[in-house]
Amino acid sequence: MRYANLLRTRLPSLSITCSLRHGTSRRFTVLALESSADDSCAAVVTSDRKILSNVVINQQAFVEEYGGIHPFVALHAHQRNMPGAVQRALKEANLTINEVDGIAFTRGPGIPGCLSVCGNAARTLAAAVNKPLVGVHHMQAHALTPFLTSPTEALPTFPFLTLLVSGGHTLLLLATSRIAFRILATTLDESIGNAYDKVAKLLKIPYSGRAPGAALEQFCTSGEDDAPEIHMPRPMRGRLAFSYTGLHSTVERYLDAQRGELDECARLGIARSFQKAAVGQLEDKLALGIQQCTQRGIKVQHLVVSGGVASNTFLRERLRACLDAESPDERIELVFPPPHLCTDNAAMIAWAAMDRFLAGDTDEYSLESRPKWSLEDLEAGEGESNR
Structure with missing residues (x-):
């Protein structure tokens, strides 16, 4: 039967x-x-x-x-x-x-x-x-x-690195085929997307029809350039692992210590501090991942970035700078799906x-x-x- x-x-x-x-x-x-x-x-x-x-x-x-x-x-x-x-x-x-x-x-x-x-x-x-x-x-x-969305002459070639950043995941992977992926780094607690959402809620940033993380990114581009920033941790230095709980907890503790409503300028400084630290951690781990591939004789020509957080413009700019710094002689192409397919x-x-x-x-x-x-x-x- x-x-x-x-x-x-x-x-x-x-x-x-x-x-x-x-x-x-x-x-x-x-x-x-x-x-x-x-x-x-x-x-x-x-x-x-x-x-x-x-x-x-x-x-x-x-x-x-x-x-x-x-x-x-x-x-x-x-x-x-x-x-x-x-x-x-x-x-x-x-x-x-x-x-x-x-x-x-x-x-x-x-x-x-x-x-x-x-x-x-x-x-x-x-x-x-x-x-x-x-x-x-x-x-x-x-x-x-990207194999669906990129021009045929610009398709990623295996092996390539892929950074998957969303509300549920933060992963740095080495892809050697359509079904073969090696996890180089993952989060030990919460994802980057979840941290973005929590900080947006803590700062009472209006969503205006956007996802919380997208609202926080938009908020960071507003206001004066000299908004005072706060110190944020950069966890897991020198280690291929992500940790984002500490970032949103730092914001939460800072707000509790203020014991009252913050003005727009102060909230802006906190949001920018968080975003720089969150994306900075991605830069740190990406640099370590590239170094590990180089040490093992693995040549990567592409970094594919996807997931909801991949639509973040600040993240895109910082990852490009990171790739150029880590591989100045041989350009590693940065590949993003269109924002609506991230x-x-x-x-x-x-x-x-x-x-x-x-x-x-x-x-x-x-x-x-x-x-x-x-x-x-x-x-x-x-x-x-x-x-």
């Missing part, structure tokens, strides 16, 4: 493999779903790098109300939003569900309840219309986004799944989500259902 079930779930991928191997030039079209955190996303992407639709329904009002992502609230918002996101993605792509060739979804990592929404929707849709299914690693998708989206999920679809390496409809899932496990487990 188990063998019969396996055949039923694998038949769609076998037909794909045969048609492609016999020279069919028709492009392959993927509908992808993403709901690992607070954005309900659906997109349709083709094998010739065309984004036919990319729908993102955010929960910014709830983030503002609760001062961050509330898992239970986010789960119910995803349940309300996902059907409409899928419908819009198909409509904008001018396709029906039966015209889609495969369905992908974010398998992990992420908030367990939130992951269940895109997972259940994708599995049900794929089973209902007999389409192949692929579960995708969220951070792998971020790292591979944050969570389903287009990157579709693209990350594309190679597996084209190879006929698909998953069973019973594939489970993985809220905790190291990128280093991806290479060993690729193609194994429920791995």
Whole structure:
């Protein structure tokens, strides 16, 4: 019985493999779903790098109300939003569900309840219309986004370094293939994005429809240039590891010591101090990562930066300066997806799944989500259902 079930779930991928191997030039079209955190996303992407639709329904009002992502609230918002996101993605792509060739979804990592929404929707849709299914690693998708968005003459070449900075992750990785990633540094406590959000809330920075971190960045560009700054720690000096709890705790302690409302100039100085320290830590670890690669004879020509924090202009300027300082003789190219594809989206999920679809390496409809899932496990487990 188990063998019969396996055949039923694998038949769609076998037909794909045969048609492609016999020279069919028709492009392959993927509908992808993403709901690992607070954005309900659906997109349709083709094998010739065309984004036919990319729908993102955010929960910014709830983030503002609760001062961050509330898992239970986010789960119910995803349940309300996902059907409409899928419908819009198909409509904008001018396709029906039966015209889609495969369905992908974010398998992990992420908030367990939130992951269940895109997972259940994708599995049900794929089973209902007999389409192949692929579960995708969220951070792998971020790292591979430039292969979808960059000009063909400027695609990253393996091996390359990738810095993934978001509300849930702070990772410096060495990518040696599409599925092979080595973690050089990760956070020992909270992510850079989470620290940005907490400091924005502590400083009572108006969001004005933006994410908290984006609001803080915008706030830092306002006002006078001589706003008084405060001392911020630079933790883990000389060590390939990130730590951001100390930064937002420093801001919290400073505010408590003031025992009252700060004027605009003082708040501006604190925000700028935090941002310089937060990005400065990325610079420190990136320099160490480059040095480690050089010592091991690994030549990297690209740094891919993705995740929500990657849209920060100050961060982009400082990373460029860091790369030039560490590799003055051989330029390391700095690669960013477009800002709207730095944050969570389903287009990157579709693209990350594309190679597996084209190879006929698909998953069973019973594939489970993985809220905790190291990128280093991806290479060993690729193609194994429920791995």
